[in-house]
Amino acid sequence: MEMEKITKIVVLAKQVPDTRNVGKDAMTPEGTVNRAALAAIFNPEDLNALEMALQMKDRIEGATVHILTMGPQRAADIIREAMFRGADGGYLLSGREFAGSDTLATSYALSCALRKICPDIIVAGRQAIDGDTAQVGPQVAEKLGLPQITYAEQLVAIDDKQITVKRRLERGTEVVVSSLPAVITVNSSAGECRPRNAKRIMKFKYALASSELAAATPEAQKFVAERPYLQIVEFAAADVDPDPSQLGLAGSPTKVKKIENVVFQAKEAKCYTAADADIESLMVELISSHTLG
Amino acid sequence: MNNVFVYIEIEEQTIADVSLELLTKGRELATTLGVKLEAVVAGKNVKQLAPELAAYGADTVWVADDEIFAPFRTLPHTAVMVGLIEQQKPQIVLFGATPVGRDFAPRVSSALHSGLTADCTELVIGDHKDAKTGKEYTDLLYQIRPAFGGNIIATIVNPDHRPQMATVREGVMRKEPQATPAAGEVREIDWRPMVKDTDLAVRIVERHIEERKIDIKGASIIVAGGYGLGSKENFRLVHELADVLGAEVGASRAAVDAGFTEHERQIGQTGVTVRPKLYIACGISGQIQHTAGMDGSAMIVSINTDPAAPINKIADYAITGDVNEVIPKMIKYYKQNSK
Numbered sequence: 001m002e003m004e005k006i007t008k009i010v011v012l013a014k015q016v017p018d019t020r021n022v023g024k025d026a027m028t029p030e031g032t033v034n035r036a037a038l039a040a041i042f043n044p045e046d047l048n049a050l051e052m053a054l055q056m057k058d059r060i061e062g063a064t065v066h067i068l069t070m071g072p073q074r075a076a077d078i079i080r081e082a083m084f085r086g087a088d089g090g091y092l093l094s095g096r097e098f099a100g101s102d103t104l105a106t107s108y109a110l111s112c113a114l115r116k117i118c119p120d121i122i123v124a125g126r127q128a129i130d131g132d133t134a135q136v137g138p139q140v141a142e143k144l145g146l147p148q149i150t151y152a153e154q155l156v157a158i159d160d161k162q163i164t165v166k167r168r169l170e171r172g173t174e175v176v177v178s179s180l181p182a183v184i185t186v187n188s189s190a191g192e193c194r195p196r197n198a199k200r201i202m203k204f205k206y207a208l209a210s211s212e213l214a215a216a217t218p219e220a221q222k223f224v225a226e227r228p229y230l231q232i233v234e235f236a237a238a239d240v241d242p243d244p245s246q247l248g249l250a251g252s253p254t255k256v257k258k259i260e261n262v263v264f265q266a267k268e269a270k271c272y273t274a275a276d277a278d279i280e281s282l283m284v285e286l287i288s289s290h291t292l293g
Numbered sequence: 294m295n296n297v298f299v300y301i302e303i304e305e306q307t308i309a310d311v312s313l314e315l316l317t318k319g320r321e322l323a324t325t326l327g328v329k330l331e332a333v334v335a336g337k338n339v340k341q342l343a344p345e346l347a348a349y350g351a352d353t354v355w356v357a358d359d360e361i362f363a364p365f366r367t368l369p370h371t372a373v374m375v376g377l378i379e380q381q382k383p384q385i386v387l388f389g390a391t392p393v394g395r396d397f398a399p400r401v402s403s404a405l406h407s408g409l410t411a412d413c414t415e416l417v418i419g420d421h422k423d424a425k426t427g428k429e430y431t432d433l434l435y436q437i438r439p440a441f442g443g444n445i446i447a448t449i450v451n452p453d454h455r456p457q458m459a460t461v462r463e464g465v466m467r468k469e470p471q472a473t474p475a476a477g478e479v480r481e482i483d484w485r486p487m488v489k490d491t492d493l494a495v496r497i498v499e500r501h502i503e504e505r506k507i508d509i510k511g512a513s514i515i516v517a518g519g520y521g522l523g524s525k526e527n528f529r530l531v532h533e534l535a536d537v538l539g540a541e542v543g544a545s546r547a548a549v550d551a552g553f554t555e556h557e558r559q560i561g562q563t564g565v566t567v568r569p570k571l572y573i574a575c576g577i578s579g580q581i582q583h584t585a586g587m588d589g590s591a592m593i594v595s596i597n598t599d600p601a602a603p604i605n606k607i608a609d610y611a612i613t614g615d616v617n618e619v620i621p622k623m624i625k626y627y628k629q630n631s632k
Binding site: 139168 | 447501
């Protein structure tokens, strides 16, 4: 008997500190950002990616959408969030081995997990707001030897063999066709993610990753054990068979030599006149604080 | 060997500004290191660009000339860059942080297993000592970039892997031809063995190039003009300052209503909401209708003849003076003091 093929769509997502909304509470007395005080959110463009993945699912009979995220245990929050909005489930890749990863080590770890999952389509946000590098999507594609389509704005067509996507260029757009499997990265100019669905919240609010489950009450454990759709798969490093030398800080070619905090001015205007000396000192200050140039 | 490479990006048969900016910076780095500067260009009919690249300091111009390289597609360009880098072993490779550079440079870095620092704002040669091992390195590329939504500035190095790779945004570095052009010796890349059939997996079926459109939402610096500029002619000053700073031009509703500029540039309740890194308000009084669309800016500079203008309540820097006098001075002193 021939099994009907299920198209597996995986969305790469990241839980990030909300660097766009650095409020007063998140500032130290020295005027630098207290990163721990920033809210942890679903990386915005990963939500655009989730929406595009769900549109693919809508067009392919029996397709599934799962989230793959690398992060600490609390990153399971974004998997649940995605389930409330339409995802079928998710994978949490978690472990101390991954700490200090640069984009290359991150891409390597994700590619190891993806080899276990064997998706037909991988969708990711263009970039995460905590680093803004836009590197992980293309690097994952390279590690898996897959073609990539970046800056996707609109899904034009999809079947089980190929995908057609409209993508944004610096000036304009182009429509490209790629064979599958492939990696698609999605721009913020693509469709906004559909909202949470009340029925799905009721259904999935008790979904737990294995390590969360281990810490839960016996009743909760029993409840989840009886309902496989509430089980978020958790991979430790050893579960994805990596080359340990390519993980974490040791596996990262780039090293941070120095970090300078940008000091924010209090909101009390410094006053200047139109005199040459005043304008020059303002421009010098803006340049030296990296606000300009 | 171990030279500095710059990937040359082609936009509609011309060299992208960012590539010339990178050549200018690359020339400086190569001279500091005592090595050559080499440009790499892949496209159709690109050999003719060699003299211009030489004028900006390229000692060598590597060329892959074929239809499969134009328009840009990720996989063929990646294959050529990876193949050439493996063959020539440059110590530094620079790409524009454009949609093209940010698309394929990460893929090149992954294939070569070497680090890539995105969106650098400064590149400097310097020494490095590993804090843990105590190992010392000389003449590394310091890759300096903002991170964490612009809240920190990080200096990144690549001590043990080569090449050291970085992308740089357009407009961040200066573009300047050399006093005497470099040799610009054209060398053909033997690309056929580098590009596989699978590198043609993505096909472009339709392409639509638009006129450069106004993108005030995505701009990190905005220079906005208000009614205080007085006329459409004076509003041109706002454009001049924006051009120099690599900024986008915005406007208040009063300036748009007075016909000084297009409606697409209107910022405020009835226009676009922006939160750039720097907002320079020129001749804008700061009615709530306007400030509602820009008070999330990380830094605000206001220029107004009235020291009591409401805009000064939310400004970090308030210049009291006439925009027609102040803007030319800002341009002058920015040019004098920037790198």
